[in-house]
Amino acid sequence: MTSSSLNAIHQSVSRRQFISQSFAIVGLLGILIAIITLIALILQMVLQGAPKLNWQFLTSFADPDPAIAGILAAWVGTCLVMLVTVTAAVPIGIAAGVYLEEYAKKNWLSDLIEINVTNLAGVPSIVYGLLALGLFKYYFNLGESILTAGLTLALLVLPVVIVTTREALRAIPNALREAAYAMGASKWQMIAHHLLPYSMGSILTGVIIGLSRAIGETAPLVTIGALTFIAFLPESPIQPSFPFISFEWLKAPFTVLPIQMFNWVSRPEIEFQTNAAAAGVILIAMTLSMNGLAIYLRYRIRKGLKW
Amino acid sequence: MLETILQTTPLHPKVEAANLNFYYGNTHALKNINLILPDKQITALIGPSGCGKTTLLRCFNRMHDLYSGNRYEGEIILDGSVNILSRRLDPIEVRMRVGMVFQRPNPFPKSIFENVAYGLRVRGEKNRTTIADKVEKALRDAALWDEVKDRLQDMAFNLSGGQQQRLCIARALATDPELILFDEPTSALDPIATANVEDLMTQLKQQVTILIVTHSMQQAARLSDYTAFMYLGELVEHDRTEVIFNDPLNKQTRDYISGRFG
Numbered sequence: 156m157t158s159s160s161l162n163a164i165h166q167s168v169s170r171r172q173f174i175s176q177s178f179a180i181v182g183l184l185g186i187l188i189a190i191i192t193l194i195a196l197i198l199q200m201v202l203q204g205a206p207k208l209n210w211q212f213l214t215s216f217a218d219p220d221p222a223i224a225g226i227l228a229a230w231v232g233t234c235l236v237m238l239v240t241v242t243a244a245v246p247i248g249i250a251a252g253v254y255l256e257e258y259a260k261k262n263w264l265s266d267l268i269e270i271n272v273t274n275l276a277g278v279p280s281i282v283y284g285l286l287a288l289g290l291f292k293y294y295f296n297l298g299e300s301i302l303t304a305g306l307t308l309a310l311l312v313l314p315v316v317i318v319t320t321r322e323a324l325r326a327i328p329n330a331l332r333e334a335a336y337a338m339g340a341s342k343w344q345m346i347a348h349h350l351l352p353y354s355m356g357s358i359l360t361g362v363i364i365g366l367s368r369a370i371g372e373t374a375p376l377v378t379i380g381a382l383t384f385i386a387f388l389p390e391s392p393i394q395p396s397f398p399f400i401s402f403e404w405l406k407a408p409f410t411v412l413p414i415q416m417f418n419w420v421s422r423p424e425i426e427f428q429t430n431a432a433a434a435g436v437i438l439i440a441m442t443l444s445m446n447g448l449a450i451y452l453r454y455r456i457r458k459g460l461k462w
Numbered sequence: 463m464l465e466t467i468l469q470t471t472p473l474h475p476k477v478e479a480a481n482l483n484f485y486y487g488n489t490h491a492l493k494n495i496n497l498i499l500p501d502k503q504i505t506a507l508i509g510p511s512g513c514g515k516t517t518l519l520r521c522f523n524r525m526h527d528l529y530s531g532n533r534y535e536g537e538i539i540l541d542g543s544v545n546i547l548s549r550r551l552d553p554i555e556v557r558m559r560v561g562m563v564f565q566r567p568n569p570f571p572k573s574i575f576e577n578v579a580y581g582l583r584v585r586g587e588k589n590r591t592t593i594a595d596k597v598e599k600a601l602r603d604a605a606l607w608d609e610v611k612d613r614l615q616d617m618a619f620n621l622s623g624g625q626q627q628r629l630c631i632a633r634a635l636a637t638d639p640e641l642i643l644f645d646e647p648t649s650a651l652d653p654i655a656t657a658n659v660e661d662l663m664t665q666l667k668q669q670v671t672i673l674i675v676t677h678s679m680q681q682a683a684r685l686s687d688y689t690a691f692m693y694l695g696e697l698v699e700h701d702r703t704e705v706i707f708n709d710p711l712n713k714q715t716r717d718y719i720s721g722r723f724g
Binding site: 260261328330331332333334335336337338339340341344348349353 | 523525528530554557558561562564566568569570571580581583584585630633634637
């Protein structure tokens with residue numbers, strides 16, 4: 156081989172390597188921008204809200220006096236609304252996903268449904284608010300209650316759960332389905348003993364992503380008439396006397412953290428800005444801990460799963 | 463078209479395929495197959511890639527029912543009485559009597575014990591002692607017990623490829639099937655693991671009828687009592703293995719055996 160052709164090889168390699176390296180740098184910059192923005196946001200909010208981040212803030216109701224105002228009703232409201240959302244969206248979403256992926260015949264109709272479900276995930280949340288206003292509040296007469304709010308957000312989360320369920324099921328190799336069928340399993344046994352346990356980690360991730368979106372939603376809840384000022388808690392679900400469980404809380408009026416934040420931010424008094432920042436920190440803490448739980452559960456479920 | 467010629471009629475036919483045709487949509491994949499699987503014997507299906515060996519094997523436990531557009535014609539009679547292909551027969555019922563071992567080991571991502579116990583659980587067996595006994599027996603029959611008895615709760619994926627395949631055999635054995643289908647069971651295994659699985663199959667012959675698809679003619683010659691040669695969806699020749707390998711009637715069979723094509 157002549158030295159000139161060796162030289163040509165050398166030049167070609169170093170030129171291509173340069174392009175590879177350049178892309179790595181661009182990618183790294185992109186990540187840095189995203190991370191720095193996130194850290195700056197959180198840091199700024201924590202610093203601003205720091206004076207209010209105490210027990211008193213968590214255990215007090217909203218108040219015209221910013222010094223004693225708290226977020227008790229808001230965070231309890233957020234938790235209860237999320238509880239309703241999970242209870243409604245997860246079983247329905249998983250069932251729909253399993254049906255579409257494992258039972259439904261693959262034809263133009265199922266393709267159409269698939270496209271629409273995927274599109275539903277991108278519908279602006281305010282549209283769900285309008286739907287809920289007409290359906291839950293006026294048609295079913297559920298009022299401006301925790302139940303209405305939870306179901307509204309469930310509509311929002313549902314497409315995400317359906318889509319991730321389908322993707323999780325699709326990731327399971329056919330060899331495992333055939334192995335189960337070859338053992339004489341029925342379709343339901345195959346789904347319940349194999350598909351659902353193996354895909355639960357991924358489905359859970361989808362559920363959490365959906366909930367993370369829902370927990371910060373304001374628009375659809377304002378649409379159905381969430382209160383911005385509330386000074387009492389819903390009735391406790393656990394009762395001291397028979398039958399010990401009460402569902403009265405479902406009918407209670409409510410507020411949630413993002414609405415409380417919005418309310419404070421729009422106040423003229425500067426002290427309320429501190430309250431808003433502190434509420435924001437709590438909201439982010441709730442979201443992050445939910446994500447953390449999801450990562451932990453996924454790790455636990457996926458441990459030892461491979462194919 | 464070549465006719466199927468059976469020189470020796472086996473004494474106890476366990477399964478009998480008669481005028482079997484199979485279609486993937488419009489593709490006529492199996493053409494007028496007539497095949498007898500003698501009881502407690504190993505029958506090997508050989509032939510070049512795409513000749514329909516695996517397609518034929520998967521008719522015996524109605525695996526094709528899992529995908530739409532597939533259609534059977536003809537009969538596969540089990541024990542002289544039940545037509546496996548009957549539309550009125552639930553394929554689950556067939557699969558409860560006919561076990562299957564796949565080309566790649568496909569244990570469930572569960573413990574070794576749970577893998578073998580699965581068939582029993584599907585059948586609603588609740589008694590723990592019964593399950594434990596049957597799991598042990600199946601693992602012994604699959605020559606795996608000594609290697610795994612101390613770690614039955616380990617994940618099946620921690621086993622080597624050959625052990626995983628024997629685990630899959632144990633899983634199939636646990637429910638006492640009458641016929642086991644092997645779809646190229648050693649093609650993903652190294653020579654030592656292959657030898658183990660072959661030994662195992664030779665022993666299993668005492669309790670169960672075996673149908674095996676194999677790419678390796680040496681394997682067919684070593685293992686099987688009967689061999690069927692398939693080509694382009696047709697069963698070209700079917701006879702005792704020594705006849706097929708030493709003195710086949712058909713020219714195509716002779717060419718394939720001597721390595722002239724395929």
